[in-house]
Amino acid sequence: MSLAANEMQRAIYTRLTAALGASPVVYDYVPQDAAYPYVVIGADTSIPWDTKTNDGQEFTCTIHAWTKNSGRRPLKTIMQNIYAALHHQEPLLTMTGFTCVQMRCEYSETMQDPTPEGDTDRYYHGIMRFRALIIEP
Numbered sequence: 001m002s003l004a005a006n007e008m009q010r011a012i013y014t015r016l017t018a019a020l021g022a023s024p025v026v027y028d029y030v031p032q033d034a035a036y037p038y039v040v041i042g043a044d045t046s047i048p049w050d051t052k053t054n055d056g057q058e059f060t061c062t063i064h065a066w067t068k069n070s071g072r073r074p075l076k077t078i079m080q081n082i083y084a085a086l087h088h089q090e091p092l093l094t095m096t097g098f099t100c101v102q103m104r105c106e107y108s109e110t111m112q113d114p115t116p117e118g119d120t121d122r123y124y125h126g127i128m129r130f131r132a133l134i135i136e137p
Contacts, residue, residue, distance in 0.1 A: 004057050004134045005046055007095040012041055012061060012130075015092055019085035024065065024078055036068035036123075037078060049133055056135040060106070065126040072110050075124045079108055086130055095134070102133040 009028070016026045016039060024037040042062040049058040063082055067075045083105055086093075093100040106129045113123040 002097060002136065003046060004059060004095065004098045004136075005044060007098050008059050008061065008093075008100075008132065008134065009041055009044065011093040011095045011100070012063075012086065014094070015085050015089065016041075016063075016082065020078075020081055036066055037070075037074065038066055039078065039082065040064040040066075049135075051135075054135040054137070056101075056133060059132045059134055061130050061132070063128045063130065065128075066113075067124045068121050070124070071122075072112075072124055075110055075126045079110070079126045079128060082128060083108070093132070097136060098134050099137050100132050100134050102131075104131055105129070106131050 013026060020026060024039050026039045028041050030040055042064050044059060044061045046057045046059050049056040065075060065078045086103055087105045088103060090100045090103050093103060108128040110124065110126045113125045115122060
């Protein structure tokens with residue numbers, strides 16, 4: 001059995017960049033000078049999900065979205081686009097050596113992040129977690 005984490009992250013990144021276009025930019029690591037809005041592929045987990053005939057993994061991935069000075073509505077639009085790109089879109093998540101048999105959104109949340117002292121901007125943060133079942137064919 002091999003771990004699918006790198007392949008799953010690559011598949012999510014490829015799918016999100018194709019679905020979201022040039023804005024917002026999708027990151028794994030956010031550069032210091034990143035412009036808002038942007039999306040980050042965050043923390044993930046993986047646990048065995050084997051059957052009698054296949055090795056598999058149950059995988060979770062947290063996706064973050066940030067906007068600035070625009071309220072929650074633009075943030076929720078980005079999150080809706082992320083949802084549409086990933087929720088039940090198993091055939092569009094292509095991986096080498098693995099097959100995604102189920103992908104679903106578990107939850108989403110929006111919040112206003114604290115503003116750093118002296119900053120007059122307002123930052124809005126969306127969090128979504130997706131759960132996938134992956135097998136090695």
